[in-house]
Amino acid sequence: MDFSIRAATVEDCKDIARMVKELAEYEKCTHLVKTTQKDLEQDGFSKNPSFHGIIAEVPEQHRTKDGHTKIGYSLYFYSYSSWSGRDIYMEDLYVMSEFRGKGIGKALMSKVAQLGLAAGCGQLDFLVLDWNKSSLDFYLNQGCTDVTTDIGYHYMSCKEEALEHLAQP
Amino acid sequence: MNFKIRAATKEDCKEISRMILELAVFEKMPDQVKISHEELERDGFCQNPFFECLVAEVPEEKSKEGFTVVGYAMYYYTYSTWRGRSVFLEDLYVMPEFRGNGIGKGLLSKVAEVGKKKECVRLQLSVLDWNTPARDFYAAQGAQDLTDSEGWHFIRFDNQNLDNLANEAPKD
Numbered sequence: 001m002d003f004s005i006r007a008a009t010v011e012d013c014k015d016i017a018r019m020v021k022e023l024a025e026y027e028k029c030t031h032l033v034k035t036t037q038k039d040l041e042q043d044g045f046s047k048n049p050s051f052h053g054i055i056a057e058v059p060e061q062h063r064t065k066d067g068h069t070k071i072g073y074s075l076y077f078y079s080y081s082s083w084s085g086r087d088i089y090m091e092d093l094y095v096m097s098e099f100r101g102k103g104i105g106k107a108l109m110s111k112v113a114q115l116g117l118a119a120g121c122g123q124l125d126f127l128v129l130d131w132n133k134s135s136l137d138f139y140l141n142q143g144c145t146d147v148t149t150d151i152g153y154h155y156m157s158c159k160e161e162a163l164e165h166l167a168q169p
Numbered sequence: 170m171n172f173k174i175r176a177a178t179k180e181d182c183k184e185i186s187r188m189i190l191e192l193a194v195f196e197k198m199p200d201q202v203k204i205s206h207e208e209l210e211r212d213g214f215c216q217n218p219f220f221e222c223l224v225a226e227v228p229e230e231k232s233k234e235g236f237t238v239v240g241y242a243m244y245y246y247t248y249s250t251w252r253g254r255s256v257f258l259e260d261l262y263v264m265p266e267f268r269g270n271g272i273g274k275g276l277l278s279k280v281a282e283v284g285k286k287k288e289c290v291r292l293q294l295s296v297l298d299w300n301t302p303a304r305d306f307y308a309a310q311g312a313q314d315l316t317d318s319e320g321w322h323f324i325r326f327d328n329q330n331l332d333n334l335a336n337e338a339p340k341d
Contacts, residue, residue: 004339005339020250020251023250024251029251032251032252033250033251034251034252034253035249035250035251035252035253039253040250043248043253043254048217050246050247050248050253050254051248051250075248075250077246077247077248078219078245079219079245079247079257079259080212080219080220080243080245080259081259082189082192082202082204082243082259082260083189083193083198083201083202083203083204084201084203084204084327085203085204085208085212086212086219089247091247091248091249091250092250106337107337107338107339109334110334110335110336110337110338110339111338111339113326113331113334113335113338114335114338116331116335117331117332117335122203122327122328122331123325123326123327123331124325124326124327124331124334125323125324125325125326126323126324127321127322127323127324128321128322128324129319129320129321129322130320130321130322131320136322136324139324142326142330142333142334143326143329143330143333143334144324144325144326144330145324145325145326145327145330146322146323146324147322147323147324147325148316148321148322148323149322151297152297152298152299153295153296153297153298153316153323154295154296154297154298154304154314154315154316154317155293155295155314155315155316155321155322155323156293156294156295156296156304156307156312156313156314156315156316157291157292157293157294157312157313157315158281158291158292158293158307158310158311158312158313159252159290159291159292161311162310162311162312163281163284163285163290163291163292163311164285165311166277166278166281166292166310166311167278167281167282167284167285168278168282
């Protein structure tokens with residue numbers, strides 16, 4: 001199938017917001033989505049953006065029954081390792097279910113890797129849920145390492161009241 | 170013990186680099202440290218820095234080798250498409266002889282305070298599963314272990330695997 005990958009623009013935020021919800025539904029976490037289309041517009045397309053995005057599009061003749069031609073995306077930002085320097089972190093990678101198995105997910109992830117290398121990054125990091133076997137298999141087939149299983153890194157998070165309490169001077 | 174926490178300056182990078190190596194030795198991975206103070210100076214103090222850093226100083230005392238900068242916290246801003254802006258604590262370290270004086274908690278709280286001022290809704294970090302004192306410390310501060318409770322795993326591409334992946338990107 002013919003598809004193209006390009007940098008996201010502010011006009012894409014409506015479709016990105018839609019696909020963020022679809023991905024959250026897949027991850028059984030729809031109730032956790034607090035960001036809106038407007039948040040994405042402000043946070044991703046202001047003077048100091050908090051993230052960058054790429055979009056996968058298909059030509060009109062392959063649009064979905066709801067009329068969508070923007071059928072996949074990846075959001076990423078630059079991070080840092082005190083051991084190896086500049087890193088790129090992939091926050092989301094998603095392709096609508098009817099367009100999977102056609103190399104679109106791989107193309108999006110490869111593009112993030114390419115952008116990372118161009119910016120001098122030495123690592124591409126992201127998180128995946130342990131029950132998401134099809135995603136884990138997909139990533140492991142591309143040659144990555146599960147540093148939680150192999151090295152023992154655990155992901156920890158502090159939010160809401162705990163964060164408020166911690167931030168007391 | 171009298172200590173002070175302040176934003177790191179470019180001149181602190183040699184001390185930060187020293188302590189990064191001390192932390193890596195503790196984490197049993199000193200051979201993984203590839204960067205020196207030069208990269209820290211370039212990446213942390215440019216127009217769009219990749220990270221920010223706080224240091225802890227003990228002006229009236231010195232370590233047995235004569236250091237007055239005895240701890241640091243390195244962090245950067247991240248984004249959750251579900252929750253918005255967050256802060257990731259990359260490193261938190263206090264030299265062993267200065268532990269137990271509230272310096273680690275002071276550094277962590279300051280990172281949380283800085284993050285809150287920038288409207289961050291979460292503070293995230295990673296910790297090694299065998300590092301029980303660190304896990305207990307963070308849990309006592311209210312952090313949840315989302316690997317244990319929700320099954321999140323960190324995945325990494327680096328070195329040749331990263332090059333291979335990038336080489337397969339579609340041509341523009």
